[in-house]
Amino acid sequence: MKTIKVSVVTPDGPVYESDVEMVSTKALSGELGILPGHIPMVAPLQIGAVRLISGGNTEYVAVSGGLLEVRPEQVTILAQAAEVSDNIDVDRALRAKERAENLLHQQKQENIDFKRAELALKRAINRLDVAGK
Amino acid sequence: MGSLRDIKNKITSTKKMSQITKAMEMVAASNFTRAEQNAKAFVPYMEKIQEVTASVALGSSDAAHPMLVKRPVKKTAYLVITAERGLKGSFNSNVLRAAMQGINARHQSKDEYVIISLGKVGREFFKKRDMNIALDLTGIANQPTFAEVKDTVNKTIGMFIDGAFDELYMFYNHFVNPIQNDVIEKKILPLTDIETSKKPMSYEFEPSAEEILEVLLPQYAESLIFGALLDSKAGEHAAGMLAMKNATDNAKELINSYSLLFNRARQAAITQEITEIVGGAAALE
Numbered sequence: 271m272k273t274i275k276v277s278v279v280t281p282d283g284p285v286y287e288s289d290v291e292m293v294s295t296k297a298l299s300g301e302l303g304i305l306p307g308h309i310p311m312v313a314p315l316q317i318g319a320v321r322l323i324s325g326g327n328t329e330y331v332a333v334s335g336g337l338l339e340v341r342p343e344q345v346t347i348l349a350q351a352a353e354v355s356d357n358i359d360v361d362r363a364l365r366a367k368e369r370a371e372n373l374l375h376q377q378k379q380e381n382i383d384f385k386r387a388e389l390a391l392k393r394a395i396n397r398l399d400v401a402g403k
Numbered sequence: 404m405g406s407l408r409d410i411k412n413k414i415t416s417t418k419k420m421s422q423i424t425k426a427m428e429m430v431a432a433s434n435f436t437r438a439e440q441n442a443k444a445f446v447p448y449m450e451k452i453q454e455v456t457a458s459v460a461l462g463s464s465d466a467a468h469p470m471l472v473k474r475p476v477k478k479t480a481y482l483v484i485t486a487e488r489g490l491k492g493s494f495n496s497n498v499l500r501a502a503m504q505g506i507n508a509r510h511q512s513k514d515e516y517v518i519i520s521l522g523k524v525g526r527e528f529f530k531k532r533d534m535n536i537a538l539d540l541t542g543i544a545n546q547p548t549f550a551e552v553k554d555t556v557n558k559t560i561g562m563f564i565d566g567a568f569d570e571l572y573m574f575y576n577h578f579v580n581p582i583q584n585d586v587i588e589k590k591i592l593p594l595t596d597i598e599t600s601k602k603p604m605s606y607e608f609e610p611s612a613e614e615i616l617e618v619l620l621p622q623y624a625e626s627l628i629f630g631a632l633l634d635s636k637a638g639e640h641a642a643g644m645l646a647m648k649n650a651t652d653n654a655k656e657l658i659n660s661y662s663l664l665f666n667r668a669r670q671a672a673i674t675q676e677i678t679e680i681v682g683g684a685a686a687l688e
Contacts, residue, residue, distance in 0.1 A: 277447075279447050279448040279451060280448060280549065281445055281448050281549035281626055281629050282441075282444065282445070282548050282549050283441075283444030283445070283447075283448075284444070284447055284448075297609060298610065298614065298618075299609055299610045302609070309607055310604050310605065310606045310607065311606055311607040311608070311609055312455060312458075312459060312606045312607075312608055312609070312615050312619075313608075313609035313610075313615070314614065314615055314617075314618035314619070335618070336618075336622070337452075337455065337615070337618060337619055337622065339451070339455050339606075341604070346451055348448065348451055348452050348455070348622070350549060350553065350622065350625075351549070351550060
């Protein structure tokens with residue numbers, strides 16, 4: 271089976287690098303599956319899980335938004351934070367989730383903090399989801 | 404020349420001091436190694452994002468974004484990166500002097516600009532001079548992670564988009580080698596010159612170039628600032644290492660000259676004692 275090189279890089283260093291058969295991501299416009307030989311493409315990502323499928327195994331990487339860059343022989347994911355499922359700190363994510371939920375309960379009005387808390391909650395839930403897989 | 408005990412005290416205290424500076428040198432050395440690794444780990448991200456940004460921004464000339472557009476300058480912001488504390492040789496003063504020169508050359512009144520300060524030394528400096536500090540971040544770790552500075556950087560970009568200022572310059576120490584830091588002045592916003600070494604690719608955009616720029620440009624500007632911070636941190640630890648090494652060497656020199664003084668004083672005392680004894684014996688005869 272043909273493979274494609276995938277790397278997930280963050281400002282704190284590369285998080286994942288390997289050859290896989292298929293990359294499945296959640297772009298802003300919807301689910302996006304990429305196979306080897308895809309045309310060059312750029313797409314923004316949602317906070318979500320990236321699935322990396324090779325040889326019947328599926329690995330999960332949690333990304334907090336960012337960008338997907340596709341070339342025929344390589345896929346690069348540029349995210350401000352990303353973790354492979356095994357490396358997720360579940361306790362920290364749980365705490366972050368609680369914190370964000372509290373913030374959301376406190377202030378129902380529309381402002382920037384509300385938005386930020388919402389994003390934080392999304393990231394925490396995403397980490398927990400990915401860690402649970 | 405002081406008494407024997409005075410000199411002895413001086414030697415002991417200088418020795419203690421040199422132990423402290425030696426320890427600080429070693430701490431700075433280990434921080435420096437890690438800071439250099441962090442800066443290295445950041446390179447792939449920076450290169451990639453630069454490449455993609457250049458391809459998208461240059462490849463689709465019809466895509467306009469507020470961060471790419473020059474607008475009439477009513478207010479300028481200066482982002483200055485300093486260390487968290489002193490004892491770093493000329494590290495802080497160099498960058499602050501360059502920033503002051505840059506600001507004084509461009510502005511007459513304090514209302515024309517705001518300061519964004521990363522690092523405690525810079526904050527104190529600008530505060531003392533009553534300059535407008537729009538944002539500041541202190542207590543930056545020796546090995547900063549992106550998550551730590553994300554908020555401040557995010558707000559900086561947000562302020563530009565909201566029109567709180569119309570240009571953003573950055574002053575920081577660029578780490579050249581362990582004995583040299585160069586102060587760099589760089590214009591970050593608006594993003595006018597996005598350089599790349601690689602040939603721009605032509606991409607498909609999903610969903611559209613505008614929407615990608617919406618995500619990409621803030622991320623790019625944030626990474627420029629974070630990259631400068633990592634660079635500055637490596638320089639900071641190197642400067643700290645050098646300053647403490649010099650201090651240790653100076654202390655050693657001081658100890659040597661004090662020891663010489665001490666030995667001389669001791670010999671003088673012995674000689675005097677002998678003369679006194681001999682004198683006393685002679686008087687008895």
